[in-house]
Amino acid sequence: MKKQDAWLQSDGAVSVLVVLLGFLVGTILVALVGKNPLNMYKAILQALSGYNIDNGKMNVRYIGETLNYSVPFILCGLSMGFANRVGLFNIGGEGQYIMGMTVAQIIALLGPQIPVLHWLLALLGAMLIGAVWGGVVGILKAKYEVSEVVSTIMLNYVALYLSRIICLQLPGATTYRTASYPETALITNVFFQKITKNSLLNNGIFFMILAVVAFWFIMEKTSLGYGMRATGFNKEAARASGIPVVRSISISMAISGIFAGLAGGIIALGSFKYGRVIAGMDNYGFDGIAVALVGNSTALGTTLAGMLFGLLKNAQALMQAKQIPKEITFIIQGLIVIFIALRSALRIYKEYLDKRRLQKEVGL
Amino acid sequence: MHEYAIEMRGITKTFPGVIANDKVNLSVRNQEIHALLGENGAGKSTLMSILFGAYSADSGTILINGEEVEIKNPNVATALGIGMVHQHFKLVQNYTVTENIVLGMEPRRGQMLDLKKARSEVAALSARYGLAVDPDAKIEDISVSQQQRVEILKTLYRSAQIIIFDEPTAVLTPQEIDELIEIIVKLKDEGKTIVLITHKLREIKAVADRCTVLRRGKYIGTVEVADVSEGDLAEMMVGRAVRFEIDKPEQESGDVVLKLENVSVKDHLGLEKVSNLTLDVHSGEVVGIAGVDGNGQSELLGAITGLLPLSGGEIYINDRPIGGLTIRERIEAGLGYTPEDRQRYGLVADFTIAENAVLKNYYHPRYTGRFGILNDQAMHDEAKTLIEQFDIRAGEGSHTKAGSLSGGNQQKVIVAREISLKPKVLIVAQPTRGLDVGAIEYIRKRIIEERSRGQAILLVSFELDEIMNLCDRIATISKGTIVAVNRSDEVTERDIGMMMAGSRMKESV
Numbered sequence: 033m034k035k036q037d038a039w040l041q042s043d044g045a046v047s048v049l050v051v052l053l054g055f056l057v058g059t060i061l062v063a064l065v066g067k068n069p070l071n072m073y074k075a076i077l078q079a080l081s082g083y084n085i086d087n088g089k090m091n092v093r094y095i096g097e098t099l100n101y102s103v104p105f106i107l108c109g110l111s112m113g114f115a116n117r118v119g120l121f122n123i124g125g126e127g128q129y130i131m132g133m134t135v136a137q138i139i140a141l142l143g144p145q146i147p148v149l150h151w152l153l154a155l156l157g158a159m160l161i162g163a164v165w166g167g168v169v170g171i172l173k174a175k176y177e178v179s180e181v182v183s184t185i186m187l188n189y190v191a192l193y194l195s196r197i198i199c200l201q202l203p204g205a206t207t208y209r210t211a212s213y214p215e216t217a218l219i220t221n222v223f224f225q226k227i228t229k230n231s232l233l234n235n236g237i238f239f240m241i242l243a244v245v246a247f248w249f250i251m252e253k254t255s256l257g258y259g260m261r262a263t264g265f266n267k268e269a270a271r272a273s274g275i276p277v278v279r280s281i282s283i284s285m286a287i288s289g290i291f292a293g294l295a296g297g298i299i300a301l302g303s304f305k306y307g308r309v310i311a312g313m314d315n316y317g318f319d320g321i322a323v324a325l326v327g328n329s330t331a332l333g334t335t336l337a338g339m340l341f342g343l344l345k346n347a348q349a350l351m352q353a354k355q356i357p358k359e360i361t362f363i364i365q366g367l368i369v370i371f372i373a374l375r376s377a378l379r380i381y382k383e384y385l386d387k388r389r390l391q392k393e394v395g396l
Numbered sequence: 397m398h399e400y401a402i403e404m405r406g407i408t409k410t411f412p413g414v415i416a417n418d419k420v421n422l423s424v425r426n427q428e429i430h431a432l433l434g435e436n437g438a439g440k441s442t443l444m445s446i447l448f449g450a451y452s453a454d455s456g457t458i459l460i461n462g463e464e465v466e467i468k469n470p471n472v473a474t475a476l477g478i479g480m481v482h483q484h485f486k487l488v489q490n491y492t493v494t495e496n497i498v499l500g501m502e503p504r505r506g507q508m509l510d511l512k513k514a515r516s517e518v519a520a521l522s523a524r525y526g527l528a529v530d531p532d533a534k535i536e537d538i539s540v541s542q543q544q545r546v547e548i549l550k551t552l553y554r555s556a557q558i559i560i561f562d563e564p565t566a567v568l569t570p571q572e573i574d575e576l577i578e579i580i581v582k583l584k585d586e587g588k589t590i591v592l593i594t595h596k597l598r599e600i601k602a603v604a605d606r607c608t609v610l611r612r613g614k615y616i617g618t619v620e621v622a623d624v625s626e627g628d629l630a631e632m633m634v635g636r637a638v639r640f641e642i643d644k645p646e647q648e649s650g651d652v653v654l655k656l657e658n659v660s661v662k663d664h665l666g667l668e669k670v671s672n673l674t675l676d677v678h679s680g681e682v683v684g685i686a687g688v689d690g691n692g693q694s695e696l697l698g699a700i701t702g703l704l705p706l707s708g709g710e711i712y713i714n715d716r717p718i719g720g721l722t723i724r725e726r727i728e729a730g731l732g733y734t735p736e737d738r739q740r741y742g743l744v745a746d747f748t749i750a751e752n753a754v755l756k757n758y759y760h761p762r763y764t765g766r767f768g769i770l771n772d773q774a775m776h777d778e779a780k781t782l783i784e785q786f787d788i789r790a791g792e793g794s795h796t797k798a799g800s801l802s803g804g805n806q807q808k809v810i811v812a813r814e815i816s817l818k819p820k821v822l823i824v825a826q827p828t829r830g831l832d833v834g835a836i837e838y839i840r841k842r843i844i845e846e847r848s849r850g851q852a853i854l855l856v857s858f859e860l861d862e863i864m865n866l867c868d869r870i871a872t873i874s875k876g877t878i879v880a881v882n883r884s885d886e887v888t889e890r891d892i893g894m895m896m897a898g899s900r901m902k903e904s905v
Binding site: 164253254255256257258260261262265266268269270271273274275276 | 493666701703722723724726727732737740742743744745747751755756758759762763767768769770837
């Protein structure tokens, strides 16, 4: 009994359990629609390791693509997770992502064509606009108690249409794309291309790794993060203890926005060679919510969860080739989120039990 | 009629990791008022929850009026004539008194709710037992003591013969407590059997016939209340002799440290809750604010600590105005505060003791080094010192989550933190509310120690005996102003009660 309790209390272990459960139900569903679940796992294995079990061939390109797909998931997960740790629900990752993408495209097309500096500038611009797009929400929330859920949803749409208006003005714009970027704007990494047989894996991954480390460092190691965590756990106590709650909330939303904006920049410069005039959302921002949930809003957990999502996304094409409907990956993702939500219920129940137990316990 | 209304024999109930009841016996005679005494966590509530069917016992038997029964759920208990007045009322806020009372067993006419009949039944019950309450008032509009009457009426409406009161006086003012005691006696005279769960000895002496004592889940004994003193009961409850009086050495107070000058405060609805309040606190003295809950104490505390803005007047610490400062600036200026709602304002439950220990000064160079990096080692060292100095019982030392501590130890963490910050003035709000006797003794002792060291202390409490015991001067508050300031050796508890009550009577006119 005791052992089981301790196990349940480890959030990481529960996440693993939940993911396994999601796969289990997914497997059953595949079997129910009359397909061989083994093919699904073959596809996932191939996406993960590049190894094709059917013909024994190895193609490292898949590894590169899985990593590359993971980058926006991880960054948007960090965006959601960071705000979540401060007690905020940042649904605005999508808007921050779109603005980051848009600004990166502008700088890519109009910025100075100096090697390295050009794309660096574009990514910095993406982070900056993300910080502004998120920070505004933080200030509204902290100072005027505007619900961040409402304002971020609104700003998502503002971002989508603003992006379209802006990008239509860019050089060579048609209804769906702009002119191609100059070479200096691309974040392709020749070395990566060489070792992963021309996958799209690019310099963005370095920024992603930096972001993960920054998340962990700020949140767990600094006094800024301490104030934010205190605010997230108990805003009233934080305020009564003199912690600048308004500042914590504003800064955390800005940092949140930086992560999502960076994701937008990396997609704009790494996955495309031209600017996009988008008509709909890419949904990375929304997927980030699920990623952060699975990853318990920690740096490591979110990274692992983001990689899982990247893996599933990369496996989609392979599944279809094996007659497994690719939608099954969305179903698995959905199931994982549902089970995670159940875990929260489980935790609330556990807390309730603990509380009852403590009340009973002799006044130690 | 059987001699015993309730007999619980050898009741054992375990929860993961703890034995809440260990072969507990309870025998309650018919038509007596039987007190169930024990500290927080002694197993009183568990035992009564078993009787009421909320939990089932692991072993043991229950007899009601001499017949063995199995109480599987509260409905069975209700059918057996057992009613419970919960500590936290279970009422629907926007329903009327009548609707709440009949909820679940409404009289019907055909398929229609017969509210007229319900209303007259409720009115009849309330007249018969002297439980004055307006049957048409909505719960949200009536006072706490009236809500409690509704809870009592609910049990009577369900024809309860045995009524369990769970800590009924915790939420009441001294006057309301007197009224409740009258009601309880009246219920007994009308033939009801009463079980009173409490840890307040005075109430037991005032109203109970017999008393059963539990300690750490074990049955200690049952006594005739008339044969024992409060001290005897306390000793049974705690397991050792308890001292109620606190040695408070005579000492001269020093200069004014905290000065409240014509302070006015509005609550969040914009109603003025504190008006033109003026009060001084000197170094080396404890000044108590006595008053009935809701007379501006919370708002006054909010204004001093910076949680609420001042709407008029000024607050000084050592002649320095602090009314315009941020909360952090006030703390830096020497304001210490142990809040009334400690879990909401005093602690971060998900933080460890170490993290909570530095909640107010984590940004000082001692804990935050270059690049804003926190010094974990220094935090834990500080926490360990506090754990030792303040005798905080924590399973995993400085790594223990504050939320997993008992109420007494949570309060010790807060008190330890505030004292260790060496404030110029310490504001102490309801420092012992909900704590067990051991922790109460300890916290009070610490407050007096701080006084001896020349600390200026402002104590807000609804417990009159706490105010009388600890304070040098007592300021009685009513409707947001100080009615009078008296030296504690020059007034009696009765005087203070009268001042509180007197203004209450004016209010109700």
